[in-house]
Amino acid sequence: MPKIFDRIDKIKPAYDVAYKIVLFLCKLLLVVDILITTMAVTGRYVSFIPDPSWSEEVVLTCMVYMAVLSAALAIRKNTHIRMTAFDRFIPKRLLLVSDIISDFAVLALAVIMIVVGWKYAMQIGSKGSYVSMPSVSRFWMYFPVPVAGVAMLIFEIEILYNHIKSIFVKEGAI
Amino acid sequence: MSPESMAILILIGSFFIMIFLRFPIAYAVALSSLFTLLYQGLPLTTIVQQMVKGISSFSLMAVPFFITMGVIMGSGGISEKLIALARACVGWMRGGMAMVNIVASYFFGGISGSAAADTASLGSILIPMMVEQGYDDDFSTAVTITSSVEGLLVPPSHNMIIYATTAGGISVGSLFLAGYMPAAILAISLMIGSYIISVKRNYPKGEAFNLITLFKQLFRSFWALAAIMIVVVGVVGGKFTATESAAIAVIYSLFVSVFIYKGLTWKGVWKVLEYCIDTLSIVLILIATSSIFGYLLTRLHVPALAANAITNFTDNPIILALLLNLILLILGCIMDMAPIILIATPILLPIATSIGIDPIQFGIIVILNCGIGLLTPPVGSVLFIGSAVGKVKMERLVKATLPFYICMIITLMLITFVPAISLWLPSLFR
Amino acid sequence: GAKTPTPEAAPAPEVTPAATEPAAVEPAAEAITFVFAEVNPLDTIVGQTDSAFKEKVEELSNGMIKIDIQPSGVLGSENDVLDTMLGGGGTIDMSRISAFALTSYGGEKSKLLSIPYTFANREHFWNFATSDLAPVFLLEPHENGSGVRGLFYGEEGFRHFFSAKPLNSMADLKGLKIRVSNDPVMNGMVEGLGASPTVVSFGELYSALQTGVVDAAEQPIANYKSNAFPEVAPNMILDGHTLGAIQVIITDEAWDSLTADQQAILTEAGKYASEFNRKISEDAENKVLEELKASGVTIVDVQDKAPWQDACKDIIEKSTADNAELYQQILDMK
Ligand code: NA
Ligand code: NA
Numbered sequence: 001m002p003k004i005f006d007r008i009d010k011i012k013p014a015y016d017v018a019y020k021i022v023l024f025l026c027k028l029l030l031v032v033d034i035l036i037t038t039m040a041v042t043g044r045y046v047s048f049i050p051d052p053s054w055s056e057e058v059v060l061t062c063m064v065y066m067a068v069l070s071a072a073l074a075i076r077k078n079t080h081i082r083m084t085a086f087d088r089f090i091p092k093r094l095l096l097v098s099d100i101i102s103d104f105a106v107l108a109l110a111v112i113m114i115v116v117g118w119k120y121a122m123q124i125g126s127k128g129s130y131v132s133m134p135s136v137s138r139f140w141m142y143f144p145v146p147v148a149g150v151a152m153l154i155f156e157i158e159i160l161y162n163h164i165k166s167i168f169v170k171e172g173a174i
Numbered sequence: 175m176s177p178e179s180m181a182i183l184i185l186i187g188s189f190f191i192m193i194f195l196r197f198p199i200a201y202a203v204a205l206s207s208l209f210t211l212l213y214q215g216l217p218l219t220t221i222v223q224q225m226v227k228g229i230s231s232f233s234l235m236a237v238p239f240f241i242t243m244g245v246i247m248g249s250g251g252i253s254e255k256l257i258a259l260a261r262a263c264v265g266w267m268r269g270g271m272a273m274v275n276i277v278a279s280y281f282f283g284g285i286s287g288s289a290a291a292d293t294a295s296l297g298s299i300l301i302p303m304m305v306e307q308g309y310d311d312d313f314s315t316a317v318t319i320t321s322s323v324e325g326l327l328v329p330p331s332h333n334m335i336i337y338a339t340t341a342g343g344i345s346v347g348s349l350f351l352a353g354y355m356p357a358a359i360l361a362i363s364l365m366i367g368s369y370i371i372s373v374k375r376n377y378p379k380g381e382a383f384n385l386i387t388l389f390k391q392l393f394r395s396f397w398a399l400a401a402i403m404i405v406v407v408g409v410v411g412g413k414f415t416a417t418e419s420a421a422i423a424v425i426y427s428l429f430v431s432v433f434i435y436k437g438l439t440w441k442g443v444w445k446v447l448e449y450c451i452d453t454l455s456i457v458l459i460l461i462a463t464s465s466i467f468g469y470l471l472t473r474l475h476v477p478a479l480a481a482n483a484i485t486n487f488t489d490n491p492i493i494l495a496l497l498l499n500l501i502l503l504i505l506g507c508i509m510d511m512a513p514i515i516l517i518a519t520p521i522l523l524p525i526a527t528s529i530g531i532d533p534i535q536f537g538i539i540v541i542l543n544c545g546i547g548l549l550t551p552p553v554g555s556v557l558f559i560g561s562a563v564g565k566v567k568m569e570r571l572v573k574a575t576l577p578f579y580i581c582m583i584i585t586l587m588l589i590t591f592v593p594a595i596s597l598w599l600p601s602l603f604r
Numbered sequence: 605g606a607k608t609p610t611p612e613a614a615p616a617p618e619v620t621p622a623a624t625e626p627a628a629v630e631p632a633a634e635a636i637t638f639v640f641a642e643v644n645p646l647d648t649i650v651g652q653t654d655s656a657f658k659e660k661v662e663e664l665s666n667g668m669i670k671i672d673i674q675p676s677g678v679l680g681s682e683n684d685v686l687d688t689m690l691g692g693g694g695t696i697d698m699s700r701i702s703a704f705a706l707t708s709y710g711g712e713k714s715k716l717l718s719i720p721y722t723f724a725n726r727e728h729f730w731n732f733a734t735s736d737l738a739p740v741f742l743l744e745p746h747e748n749g750s751g752v753r754g755l756f757y758g759e760e761g762f763r764h765f766f767s768a769k770p771l772n773s774m775a776d777l778k779g780l781k782i783r784v785s786n787d788p789v790m791n792g793m794v795e796g797l798g799a800s801p802t803v804v805s806f807g808e809l810y811s812a813l814q815t816g817v818v819d820a821a822e823q824p825i826a827n828y829k830s831n832a833f834p835e836v837a838p839n840m841i842l843d844g845h846t847l848g849a850i851q852v853i854i855t856d857e858a859w860d861s862l863t864a865d866q867q868a869i870l871t872e873a874g875k876y877a878s879e880f881n882r883k884i885s886e887d888a889e890n891k892v893l894e895e896l897k898a899s900g901v902t903i904v905d906v907q908d909k910a911p912w913q914d915a916c917k918d919i920i921e922k923s924t925a926d927n928a929e930l931y932q933q934i935l936d937m938k
Contacts (some may be wrong), residue, residue, distance in 0.1 A: 034242065037235070040418070074452075079452065080199070081199050082199060109204055125364035137620070142223070144226070212773075216695050217694040219692045223688055227687075332811075343832075345832065413817070417808065473674070520676075
């Protein structure tokens with residue numbers, strides 16, 4: 001059994017790269033948000049700096065992308081807030097079962113976010129545009145949800161795999 | 175049982191079950207909403223729509239910006255100077271840093287009006303400072319989140335404007351004036367609470383007060399203090415709004431860190447942004463998914479049902495006043511502030527006025543109750559932000575906050591039963 | 605949490621205990637309930653219009669069609685509500701929106717109603733709203749595949765500029781930082797008047813006016829008062845740049861679920877509510893105007909709107925170019 005795991009484990013570097021890419025995107029979105037907001041404020045007082053009417057909508061959309069993408073990172077790091085107060089009273093085996101249940105549920109949620117999110121973004125995207133930018137489809141406002149669904153799915157699979165591996169591989173070997 | 179009650183039961187029931195099964199709260203909130211939508215035969219697109227809507231609020235932008243500012247200040251040498259200054263000011267006093275935290279929130283409340291922004295900004299500077307000086311992280315975070323509620327009461331306060339316009343015929347100006355004293359009483363009760371805890375936990379007491387040291391540190395921290403001045407002068411002087419000030423503060427602290435204190439290189443800046451993302455990755459998704467939950471609670475008329483439950487219960491004014499608080503507190507545990515104010519005010523205000531509570535005083539009561547709700551599990555945005563910024567597990571934080579909940583409840587009772595606390599100041603300007 | 609920034613998300617005065625009465629009464633066996641979103645409180649002009657519509661529908665249908673009005677924007681801003689209704693509906697069946705909200709959902713016709721200085725007076729608007737052209741406009745979102753249709757028109761009064769600084773004439777607007785919603789037509793109008801459009805979210809507007817981040821803003825009179833703006837910007841000039849045209853919309857899904865008789869009931873109730881709105885809105889607005897004057901707000905009337913219209917010529921022409929003929933038809937209804 002452990003041999004299979006050894007083979008699958010070779011994929012881990014790919015996961016590290018995926019993590020780095022998503023992290024890079026999140027940082028970039030944060031920087032863009034800060035710069036646009038600063039530009040809009042400065043533009044009010046300095047005539048050659050623009051104070052565009054699209055700033056608010058663009059800043060908010062960037063924040064949505066950052067919020068949902070970074071949440072996928074937190075899955076991999078296992079930093080999401082959860083109730084762990086009673087963990088020390090519960091047997092380890094049971095904790096593992098509860099972890100697997102919750103991870104499957106999150107996996108299902110990720111799939112729903114991909115399927116429903118994509119459908120919704122396409123549908124509203126074909127009908128509406130940004131208020132401040134009539135030429136930009138509203139698709140981009142909701143596209144973060146399926147994108148984040150994909151990122152969640154990727155990182156959640158790794159977590160689930162690690163759980164299953166820990167059933168077969170003796171503790172301490174992980 | 176009507177289908178509506180069944181839907182409410184599914185929504186809240188499945189949420190609690192999943193929390194006890196140790197689901198991440200952010201996803202438990204989304205999944206319980208999902209089950210409810212399925213039960214009601216409603217389209218799942220609501221999840222997508224509400225998630226995006228939940229984060230698409232401009233004033234929420236202050237949270238990521240202020241967290242970034244705090245991280246840059248911490249790594250770039252600004253916080254260091256502020257720590258030294260604070261030590262010179264209040265180091266002689268047991269629990270002095272807790273006092274600084276509480277007083278700072280009172281003044282910062284005069285700028286932001288948002289408890290979330292207060293926790294994000296002051297928390298990301300002060301919590302590391304306090305831990306550095308030997309305070310426990312859970313205590314430091316608890317002080318930060320509870321004192322951030324002052325910001326909702328000290329004007330300007332966006333939520334007060336929402337209340338004033340919902341309650342009708344109330345001057346925002348009077349309501350603003352009404353907030354100063356209750357906020358001060360809240361601050362004092364929190365200070366007493368944290369002093370007692372500081373003595374009990376034997377928190378540090380540094381060297382004796384020395385005026386020369388103070389001036390020396392004041393001089394040394396000039397650039398650090400200027401960061402605070404820029405925000406204050408910019409907002410009060412009408413150069414930018416509170417939310418925008420957060421972005422300006424980031425740019426300024428970058429400038430000082432890289433060019434003046436030279437504690438960070440550009441490469442270093444890019445690197446420390448990872449800490450910001452770590453914090454934001456926990457907080458923002460919670461705000462996004464809680465929005466679905468809140469939307470369903472609203473659509474199922476939960477606030478109205480809760481408020482109506484007490485109308486025919488009793489006509490004893492004292493019990494009614496307590497029940498009003500109780501309803502608001504319970505709603506605060508599961509819902510965000512603005513929807514509670516919007517939905518509950520029209521129902522509860524007539525009850526309040528019928529037992530002699532002035533609409534302005536009731537406004538303060540509503541704001542403080544909702545403010546406490548921001549700090550209570552299972553759904554409390556400021557609690558989540560505090561937990562992420564202070565890197566303290568939620569249940570540890572809640573435990574550390576318990577004594578402060580008591581301080582807040584005492585303040586709440588004073589405000590409920592002593593009208594003058596709220597009404598005296600506005601009466602002077604009438 | 606903050607309210608989403610729409611100039612229309614305007615809560616208003618006076619308490620209405622009935623405002624959020626839950627659907628506690630058990631519905632009859634086959635009664636249909638439609639969830640109806642409203643961004644304003646029930647005691648505003650538009651809120652009262654919604655209630656009139658609801659009561660008429662429930663009366664005409666003997667309670668077989670119920671309208672569950674969720675006021676004060678608790679279900680979201682206008683754009684949130686439209687995103688919900690157009691993206692598969694289900695949780696919201698009907699809504700009262702400002703007519704121009706459909707502009708960013710391909711509403712080429714509705715856009716014409718928000719062009720500055722189109723309607724000379726109320727009479728002019730109602731000539732349009734009761735003309736044969738109105739149903740064509742109302743059906744546009746159905747025809748273009750948005751999946752909703754308009755039931756009837758109403759109005760919530762003209763929108764005017766107000767400021768902390770004195771506003772005595774058009775010249776006083778020059779160089780001011782004016783907060784308008786972020787749609788291109790409004791921005792073009794402010795630029796035309798020689799001022800600079802400034803982005804500030806509606807939730808921060810009160811503070812922004814108080815501290816001077818912006819010098820001026822614009823709202824209908826009722827919203828100006830109910831949001832306490834007179835406290836921080838007590839000068840108003842009645843230029844009436846646009847008339848706040850409103851409409852009630854229903855999703856095609858909800859509409860198609862009704863029998864022809866039931867659809868006729870909605871149409872009938874719509875007619876009634878539209879007339880009701882016409883009757884109350886002018887009186888309500890005059891009453892608010894008197895109250896504002898009594899409380900010390902400086903209100904300056906504009907006798908001749910021609911120079912204003914002239915200043916905004918560019919944006920008017922640009923925004924109506926695609927539908928010039930139709931726009932002329934509206935203008936001719938004066
Ligand atoms: Na404040
Ligand atoms: Na604080």
